[in-house]
Amino acid sequence: DTGVSQDPRHKITKRGQNVxxxxxxxxxxxxxxxxxxxxxxxxxxxxxxxxxxxxxxxRLLSDRFSAERPKGSFSTLEIxxxxxxxxxxxxxxxxxxxxxxxxxxxxxxxVV
Amino acid sequence: KQEVTQIxxxxxxxxxxxxxLNCSFTDSAIYNLQxxxxxxxxxxxxxxLIQSSQRxxxxxxxxxxxxxxxxxxxxxxxxxxxxxxxxxxxxVRIEGSNYKLTFGKGTLLTVNP
Numbered sequence: 161d162t163g164v165s166q167d168p169r170h171k172i173t174k175r176g177q178n179v180x181x182x183x184x185x186x187x188x189x190x191x192x193x194x195x196x197x198x199x200x201x202x203x204x205x206x207x208x209x210x211x212x213x214x215x216x217x218x219r220l221l222s223d224r225f226s227a228e229r230p231k232g233s234f235s236t237l238e239i240x241x242x243x244x245x246x247x248x249x250x251x252x253x254x255x256x257x258x259x260x261x262x263x264x265x266x267x268x269x270x271v272v
Numbered sequence: 273k274q275e276v277t278q279i280x281x282x283x284x285x286x287x288x289x290x291x292x293l294n295c296s297f298t299d300s301a302i303y304n305l306q307x308x309x310x311x312x313x314x315x316x317x318x319x320x321l322i323q324s325s326q327r328x329x330x331x332x333x334x335x336x337x338x339x340x341x342x343x344x345x346x347x348x349x350x351x352x353x354x355x356x357x358x359x360x361x362x363x364v365r366i367e368g369s370n371y372k373l374t375f376g377k378g379t380l381l382t383v384n385p
Contacts, residue, residue, distance in 0.1 A: 166315075191371060202276070202361055202375030203316070216372070251315055260306060261373060263316035 162186075164264035166252050172270045173242055180238045181267045185254030192235050193261065194227055195251040196220065203251055209235060242271045274299045274366050278376035285352055286384050293347040293379045295362035300343050303365040306373065307336050307347050310359045319360075320347075324367075352383045 165184040173179050185192050190211050195203035206225070208216045211232035221227075224242075229235040239246055247270050255261040275298045285291050295305070304323045308316040320329045320336040322345070328337040335348040345362055359380050363373040 164315075193371065193373075195373075200377065202363070202377050203373075204375070205372045208371050210371075253316075255371075258304075260318050260321040262318055263308070265315040268313070 164252055164254055164262050166250075166264035166267050168267055169265060170268045170270075172272060175244060175271055176241055178238065178240045179242060179269065180236055181250055181252075181269075183235045183237070183252030183254075183264060185234070185252070186262055189254035189256055189262075190232065191255045191257065191261075192229055193253045193255075194235070194237050195253065195263075197249040197251060197266070198247075206237075206250075239269075242269075244271045247271045274302075274364060274374045276362060276364055276374050276376035278360075278362060278379050280379060281377070282380040282382075284382040284384060287352060287354060289352050289383075290348070290350050291352055291381070293349070293360050293362075293381070295345040295347070295376055297343045297345075297364050297374075299366060300340050301367045302340060303367050303369075305336075305338055305345050305362060305364050307334075307345075308361045308363065310361060310378065312359075316361065349381075352381075354383045354385050357381055357383050 167182045192209040194206040197203040209229040224240045227237045249266045251266045253261045253263040306321045307319040322338045333350040359378040361378040363375040
C-alpha cells in the first residue's frame with residue numbers, strides 16, 4: 161500500500177493551454193474522487209468514480225473539464241482551454257466503501 | 273445544503289498544552305465525519321473517521337468526538353508538539369450521498385516551542 165499518488169506535483173501553464181493530471185489510487189480501492197482546493201478554503205468536490213463508472217459530477221466541473229478512469233484503476237483529469245480561475249490545488253482521493261478517504265499530495269496548477 | 277464551520281480559524285499555543293478544535297455542521301443527517309491534517313502546500317493526511325453511530329474515536333494523542341444531534345464534533349490534541357503545527361480540516365459525508373465529503377475551511381494550528 162503505497163498511498164494515493166498524483167502526477168505532476170506542480171504544473172505551470174499558459175492561459176488557453178490544455179493540461180492533464182494523473183491519479184493512481186490505493187490498490188483495491190474501488191472509489192476515486194477529485195477535489196479542488198483554493199487558498200484558504202477547504203477542498204470542494206468535483207467528481208466521483210466507482211470502479212470505471214463516473215457517478216457524479218459537480219456543477220463546478222464545467223464542460224472544459226473531463227475525467228476518466230479506464231478499467232477502474234488510475235484516473236485522469238483534463239482541463240481544456242485553461243483560465244486563470246482554474247489555478248488551484250487538485251486533489252485526488254480513494255477509499256473502500258464506508259471507510260476512510262485517503263488523499264494524495266495534490267497537483268498545484270498555476271495558470272499564467 | 274450542508275455547511276461546515278470550523279472555529280477558531282487560527283490557534284497558537286505553547287508546546288505541551290492540550291487543545292480542542294471545533295467543527296459544526298448544519299445538517300445532522302450525516303453518514304460519518306472525518307478529520308484531516310494538511311501541511312502547507314501538501315495534500316491531506318487522514319486522522320480519524322467517526323461513523324454516525326459512534327461517539328468518539330482515538331488515535332494516539334488525538335481524540336475526536338461526535339454529537340450528531342447538535343451538529344458538532346471536536347478534535348482534542350493532548351500534549352501538543354511543534355510537529356502538530358498544520359491546518360486541521362473536518363469533513364462530513366451526508367446521508368444519501370455516501371461518497372461526497374463537505375469540508376470546513378480548517379483551523380490553522382501553530383504550536384510554539
